[in-house]
Amino acid sequence: MGTIVEPWAMAENGYANANETIKGSSRELRHGRTAHNLSSSSLRKKSDLRLIQKIPCKTLKNILSNLQEVILGTKLTFLFLAIPLAILANSHHYGRSLIFGLSLIGLTPLAERVSFLTEQLAFYTGPTVGGLLNATCGNATELIIAILALANNKVGVVKYSLLGSILSNLLLVLGSSLFCGGIANIRREQRFDRKQADVNFFLLLMGLLCHLLPLLIKYAMIGKSSTSQINKMSLNLSRISSIIMLIAYIAYLIFQLWTHRQLFEAQEKEDDDDAYDDEVTVEETPVIGFWSGFAWLIGMTLVIALLSEYAVDTIEEASDLWGLSVSFISIVLLPIVGNAAEHAGAIIFAFKNKLDISLGVALGSATQISLFVVPLTVIVAWIMGIKMDLNFNILETSSLAFAIIIIAFTLQDGTSHYMKGMVLLLCYVIIAACFYVDQTPQKQPKNNLGGVLSA
Amino acid sequence: MAGIVPEQWSAAENGNGNVTTKGSSRELRHGRTAHNMSSSSLRKKSDIRIIQKVPYKGLKDFLANLQEVILGTKLAILFPAIPAAIIGTYCGFSQPLIFGLSLLGLTPLAERVSFLTEQLAFYTGPTLGGLLNATCGNATELIIAILALTNNKVAVVKYSLLGSILSNLLLVLGTSLFCGGIANLRREQRFDRKQADVNFFLLLMGLLCHLLPMLFGYVASGETSAALVSDMSLNLSRASSIVMLIAYIAYLVFQLWTHRQLFDAQDEEDEYDDNVADEETPVIGFWSGFAWLVGMTLVIALLSEYVVATIEDASESWNLSVSFISIILLPIVGNAAEHAGAIIFAFKNKLDISLGVALGSATQIGLFVVPLTVIVSWILGINMDLNFNLLETGSLALSIIITAFTLQDGTSHYMKGLVLLLCYIIIAICFFIDKLPQKQPNAIHLGHQPMNNVVTGSGGVFSS
Numbered sequence: 001m002g003t004i005v006e007p008w009a010m011a012e013n014g015y016a017n018a019n020e021t022i023k024g025s026s027r028e029l030r031h032g033r034t035a036h037n038l039s040s041s042s043l044r045k046k047s048d049l050r051l052i053q054k055i056p057c058k059t060l061k062n063i064l065s066n067l068q069e070v071i072l073g074t075k076l077t078f079l080f081l082a083i084p085l086a087i088l089a090n091s092h093h094y095g096r097s098l099i100f101g102l103s104l105i106g107l108t109p110l111a112e113r114v115s116f117l118t119e120q121l122a123f124y125t126g127p128t129v130g131g132l133l134n135a136t137c138g139n140a141t142e143l144i145i146a147i148l149a150l151a152n153n154k155v156g157v158v159k160y161s162l163l164g165s166i167l168s169n170l171l172l173v174l175g176s177s178l179f180c181g182g183i184a185n186i187r188r189e190q191r192f193d194r195k196q197a198d199v200n201f202f203l204l205l206m207g208l209l210c211h212l213l214p215l216l217i218k219y220a221m222i223g224k225s226s227t228s229q230i231n232k233m234s235l236n237l238s239r240i241s242s243i244i245m246l247i248a249y250i251a252y253l254i255f256q257l258w259t260h261r262q263l264f265e266a267q268e269k270e271d272d273d274d275a276y277d278d279e280v281t282v283e284e285t286p287v288i289g290f291w292s293g294f295a296w297l298i299g300m301t302l303v304i305a306l307l308s309e310y311a312v313d314t315i316e317e318a319s320d321l322w323g324l325s326v327s328f329i330s331i332v333l334l335p336i337v338g339n340a341a342e343h344a345g346a347i348i349f350a351f352k353n354k355l356d357i358s359l360g361v362a363l364g365s366a367t368q369i370s371l372f373v374v375p376l377t378v379i380v381a382w383i384m385g386i387k388m389d390l391n392f393n394i395l396e397t398s399s400l401a402f403a404i405i406i407i408a409f410t411l412q413d414g415t416s417h418y419m420k421g422m423v424l425l426l427c428y429v430i431i432a433a434c435f436y437v438d439q440t441p442q443k444q445p446k447n448n449l450g451g452v453l454s455a
Numbered sequence: 456m457a458g459i460v461p462e463q464w465s466a467a468e469n470g471n472g473n474v475t476t477k478g479s480s481r482e483l484r485h486g487r488t489a490h491n492m493s494s495s496s497l498r499k500k501s502d503i504r505i506i507q508k509v510p511y512k513g514l515k516d517f518l519a520n521l522q523e524v525i526l527g528t529k530l531a532i533l534f535p536a537i538p539a540a541i542i543g544t545y546c547g548f549s550q551p552l553i554f555g556l557s558l559l560g561l562t563p564l565a566e567r568v569s570f571l572t573e574q575l576a577f578y579t580g581p582t583l584g585g586l587l588n589a590t591c592g593n594a595t596e597l598i599i600a601i602l603a604l605t606n607n608k609v610a611v612v613k614y615s616l617l618g619s620i621l622s623n624l625l626l627v628l629g630t631s632l633f634c635g636g637i638a639n640l641r642r643e644q645r646f647d648r649k650q651a652d653v654n655f656f657l658l659l660m661g662l663l664c665h666l667l668p669m670l671f672g673y674v675a676s677g678e679t680s681a682a683l684v685s686d687m688s689l690n691l692s693r694a695s696s697i698v699m700l701i702a703y704i705a706y707l708v709f710q711l712w713t714h715r716q717l718f719d720a721q722d723e724e725d726e727y728d729d730n731v732a733d734e735e736t737p738v739i740g741f742w743s744g745f746a747w748l749v750g751m752t753l754v755i756a757l758l759s760e761y762v763v764a765t766i767e768d769a770s771e772s773w774n775l776s777v778s779f780i781s782i783i784l785l786p787i788v789g790n791a792a793e794h795a796g797a798i799i800f801a802f803k804n805k806l807d808i809s810l811g812v813a814l815g816s817a818t819q820i821g822l823f824v825v826p827l828t829v830i831v832s833w834i835l836g837i838n839m840d841l842n843f844n845l846l847e848t849g850s851l852a853l854s855i856i857i858t859a860f861t862l863q864d865g866t867s868h869y870m871k872g873l874v875l876l877l878c879y880i881i882i883a884i885c886f887f888i889d890k891l892p893q894k895q896p897n898a899i900h901l902g903h904q905p906m907n908n909v910v911t912g913s914g915g916v917f918s919s
Contacts, residue, residue, distance in 0.1 A: 186713060393674065394670055394673050394674060395667070395670045395671070395674050398666060398667075398670055399667070402659075402662075402663050402666065405659070405856075406656065406659045406660070406663075409652070409655060409656065409659065409859060410656060412652070412863065413648065413649065413652060415649075417709075417714060418709075418713075419653055419656070419705065419706065419709045419714070420656060422702065422705050423656040423657060423659075423660050423702060426660060426698050426699075426701065426702050427660050427663055429698055430660070430663055430664055430667065430694075430695050430698055431663070431667070433691055433694045433695065433698070434667040434691055437687045437690045437691045437694070438671070438674070438687060439683070439687065
């Protein structure tokens with residue numbers, strides 16, 4: 001912790017100075033923040049440093065203010081209490097479903113803080129590395145949960161939670177943003193730039209194809225070849241598709257961060273005129289040092305991993321006790337927790353009639369999961385020797401296909417009104433209801449190693 | 456009933472009412488929708504001269520009223536089919552004949568109900584009138600559906616509602632665009648796509664509600680008992696129906712209050728035909744209209760009852776499958792009035808109205824009549840779910856998607872109409888040659904039964 005004092009003190013002391021000297025360069029270029037980050041930042045509050053200033057010892061003071069920035073810098077702070085409670089409950093062997101609930105609650109603020117920390121780090125690394133960092137860590141929670149569930153051989157949970165995350169970003173986050181934005185700006189025209197949205201759709205449709213083909217192989221080949229052979233074909237196809245999806249994601253990053261930057265920044269320029277909230281503008285200097293941020297990031301990742309481990313371990317007991325199917329918990333509950341911060345942010349920006357940012361958050365996040373987290377998980381599973389394919393079963397794949405198609409239709413004309421948001425929200429409700437009533441036994445992840453193929 | 460009306464009626468006739476209400480916008484005054492405007496194109500001005508000679512005043516009013524309601528449509532020639540059908544039932548005519556006569560009789564009634572709701576809307580004000588129009592616009596379909604339901608013919612209900620959506624989307628829209636495209640070959644045909652878009656979101660949502668219960672059947676191959684699957688599908692369908700009704704209410708709020716201008720836009724530029732504009736005063740009184748509406752609804756119910764009771768016999772003697780009759784023939788009859796209206800407006804290059812009719816009607820059936828039927832059947836204790844089987848859901852999905860693509864760019868030409876029409880013909884042929892025995896409605900009314908038949912029946916692909 002000793003090394004961090006200097007950059008941190010610089011940041012703190014030269015608050016005003018630093019602010020002025022780098023004012024010239026665009027905020028954007030300086031630390032490569034994406035719509036995703038902008039949205040999360042709406043949940044932050046300025047921490048009050050006055051109390052800490054009175055402490056005599058300088059190092060202690062710095063540590064304390066650092067702590068305050070990281071821990072208290074969000075409106076979700078009070079949920080942090082759930083983390084020690086979950087750990088306590090686990091060591092004292094409380095009810096498993098209690099541990100599950102506490103872990104989920106504890107994960108909510110952590111997801112927001114990780115995005116805050118990556119943004120802080122981006123101040124030091126420059127725009128390109130920063131953009132990469134944001135693009136990679138933006139859905140760190142989902143990735144960690146997926147990899148841990150994989151390590152526990154719960155392939156069903158992995159698939160459901162990733163699919164649920166895409167659905168929740170596309171329908172729930174976008175739907176509530178458009179709905180709230182439409183109600184709040186009922187007499188104003190709500191426009192957005194559809195070019196950015198279109199890029200995301202191409203990628204999402206490509207991802208859909210990768211899920212569709214292994215599913216269809218199963219139906220096409222049943223009766224013609226043995227189950228194990230079908231499994232093998234589907235698995236090989238999934239692994240190749242995953243590599244291609246990662247290539248597409250890398251191309252998307254290049255497109256977004258280098259060659260067509262202006263497409264994704266368009267919304268920022270008009271924003272500067274609006275000079276949106278002062279507090280956000282003031283925050284535009286790093287509040288913690290590089291190494292401090294790095295250490296925090298590692299620490300948080302470990303805590304996320306710990307809580308995810310609890311959540312993955314206890315999901316079946318929670319499912320039994322609450323009378324909810326594992327698929328419902330994985331598809332509906334887990335993603336709501338993982339996306340809470342972005343969700344709130346997207347709605348806040350929609351209220352301010354800044355739909356470009358809301359769209360960037362929801363669609364960007366969905367694309368990231370579909371084209372980065374999902375194939376990465378398949379490849380990690382491959383390395384671990386677990387047979388995870390891209391076959392998400394027919395009900396799940398159709399829900400995904402339907403969500404992508406209805407969103408694509410919704411965003412065709414570049415304008416929005418509350419009816420669009422309402423229809424998306426209701427579609428999410430219907431899909432959630434579908435998984436709620438779905439009590440088919442084969443959905444249990446334990447006997448679902450290779451999707452339905454093992455059936 | 457005739458005693459109450461003379462005042463309002465004579466005011467309307469003498470033309471005083473015309474002057475006083477002229478100031479306010481036509482639109483705001485009686486909340487008519489594109490649907491109504493289209494039906495009105497089939498109306499003709501009745502000739503009151505002969506009646507004026509009748510000396511007795513009460514009788515004169517009564518006769519004028521009768522003439523307005525009965526003879527006010529070009530379809531009036533089909534009214535004799537109604538007594539013929541009733542007589543046929545009592546004299547023991549052959550069942551297919553009764554079926555045909557009832558269908559013929561239903562055609563003008565559907566148009567007249569829409570005329571009467573429009574008349575009532577003059578008295579109730581724009582909002583209530585809009586609601587009334589939105590609810591009664593497809594009264595015929597709703598009545599047939601509920602009667603078939605009480606006879607436990609769930610398949611006929613499903614098929615006729617699905618057929619109604621298909622016929623609105625492909626047949627009505629297709630002929631409108633085709634005829635409009637041919638008639639205005641050298642002119643640009645534009646429409647406002649925002650209005651169409653709202654309908655598509657809702658139709659797509661409805662499609663989702665049909666898709667998920669259907670997929671349950673495929674997910675649960677093998678291990679799960681059929682009873683569990685049908686239970687799940689039923690629960691989901693009922694929950695979805697409630698969600699669909701919420702969406703429909705939101706759509707009405709959107710259409711009638713918050714975003715009125717989106718749906719009214721076409722009117723201001725129109726100022727369409729003089730003879731239609733002349734009609735812009737109520738021609739019958741409120742209570743008279745109300746009584747007529749109740750009476751017509753009863754006649755519709757009676758004829759629907761005949762139709763539902765004789766559909767299987769007609770199917771056998773005409774050698775057509777019940778699914779073909781329900782999906783293709785019934786909706787053509789129910790939609791005849793709107794159909795004609797939509798084409799007439801398309802000829803006049805007023806595509807916004809044609810679109811409003813076809814899409815509005817499809818949305819109304821998809822998001823209001825269908826879920827209402829599910830809920831009514833829930834109350835009646837009948838297990839009706841939203842699972843329309845693979846072939847039907849596939850046709851629906853394709854129709855919605857192709858229509859949505861067709862209307863993406865806000866312009867039209869006859870090729871678009873032609874493709875939609877041909878799609879309809881293909882779907883009609885598909886149901887014409889489809890003679891699978893499980894399609895018989897008696898086998899279908901317990902939800903999951905046909906689903907499993909399809910699973911095993913369609914080449915065994917899904918029955919792992």
